[in-house]
Amino acid sequence: MSLPHLILGNAVYSSWSMRPYLVLKRAGIEFTTEFVPLRTDEFRDYLPTVSPLGLVPVLKLGSDAIGDSLAISEWAAEEVSGLWPKDPVKRAQARMLAGQMHAGFMAIRSEMPMNLRRYAEPREELDDAVVADISKLCQAWGSALSKSGGPFLFGDWSIADAFYTPVATRFQSYDISLPPELQMYSERLLDQPEYLAWKAIADAEDWIIEDVDQNFF
Numbered sequence: 001m002s003l004p005h006l007i008l009g010n011a012v013y014s015s016w017s018m019r020p021y022l023v024l025k026r027a028g029i030e031f032t033t034e035f036v037p038l039r040t041d042e043f044r045d046y047l048p049t050v051s052p053l054g055l056v057p058v059l060k061l062g063s064d065a066i067g068d069s070l071a072i073s074e075w076a077a078e079e080v081s082g083l084w085p086k087d088p089v090k091r092a093q094a095r096m097l098a099g100q101m102h103a104g105f106m107a108i109r110s111e112m113p114m115n116l117r118r119y120a121e122p123r124e125e126l127d128d129a130v131v132a133d134i135s136k137l138c139q140a141w142g143s144a145l146s147k148s149g150g151p152f153l154f155g156d157w158s159i160a161d162a163f164y165t166p167v168a169t170r171f172q173s174y175d176i177s178l179p180p181e182l183q184m185y186s187e188r189l190l191d192q193p194e195y196l197a198w199k200a201i202a203d204a205e206d207w208i209i210e211d212v213d214q215n216f217f
Contacts (some may be wrong), residue, residue, distance in 0.1 A: 005060040006029040006072075007050055009038045011202035013209055015114040015166030017057045018198055020072035023163040025194040027080040031059075037207045055214050073159045085154045095161040097140055097153065101163040109131045114166050116202040118173040134176065137167065141182050150181075151188060165189045 006024065008017035036043050036056065036063060050069040051058035058067040059075065066072050068162050077083040084091045107129035126134075141164070144153040151160045168186040178186060189195065 002062065002160060004029065005126065006031050007034045007036060007047075007060065007061060008044075009056040010037060010207050011035065011198060011205050012116045012207070013114055014056060015109075015169075016055075016069050016177065017071040018166050018195075019162050020057050020059065020076070021198055022165060022192075022194045023073040023076050023083060023151055023159055024160070025085055025197060026157060026192075027076045029076060031084070034178075035201075035205075048100055070163075071161065073098075077159065083159050085158055090148075090154050093144070094154050094158050095107070097144065098160045098163040100140070101160075101167070105133045105167070107135060108137070108167065108170065112170045112174050112176075114169055115173055116169060116199060120172065120175040122175040124189075137164075138178060138182055141185060142179070145181060145185060149183065152185075152195045157192070162194075163191060165195055172208070 004024070006021060008014060008021065021033070036046060038056075047056065047058075048054040050060065050212050052065055053067045055067060056137075057069055057072060058065050059072045061075075066075055073083070096149070107127060111123070111127055111130045130151040141153065144160075152158065153164070154160065168189040170176070171186050172190065176181070178184065
């Protein structure tokens with residue numbers, strides 16, 4: 001049987017794509033990758049032929065496809081133990097935080113799009129909604145870390161940490177200062193081998209989305 005095949009968007013910009021890549025890498029699942037440039041005719045023509053939703057990421061499993069970052073991560077957790085906390089309450093809480101990142105923090109997403117080419121260049125000002133999102137996120141991180149004692153949200157690394165890694169890149173890109181403990185956690189996410197492997201792919205990538213690279217500087 002062929003290996004799982006993960007179809008992804010630009011490594012520089014696609015936070016949705018990064019998350020399942022990190023999870024599959026951490027799980028030790030062998031898989032192949034295919035990167036498709038976002039906002040191109042190639043993407044618009046090709047993705048509907050391979051993805052149930054016409055979006056990235058999508059994991060191809062033979063003739064089957066899973067087209068959602070959280071669903072792909074849940075598939076990985078069925079294949080390999082340890083990607084969620086063992087304790088059922090902590091596991092539910094980790095899913096809660098991953099789900100919140102999956103569906104929420106829309107102000108952060110819109111005002112601080114992921115761009116791994118950008119480093120420590122702050123926006124001139126942040127909307128109140130962005131400030132509120134950052135405060136809410138810091139409260140969630142702080143609560144989880146204080147209960148677990150770290151080094152990750154629920155002690156050991158979990159899917160929840162994968163889902164917040166793209167946010168950590170945003171904090172670095174836009175020079176967002178966090179309380180010391182949260183800053184250490186954010187930097188720790190960006191020091192994991194799975195993220196460093198993704199960053200190497202991004203560094204070698206030459207695709208550009210001009211409105212992200214220009215309008216947000």
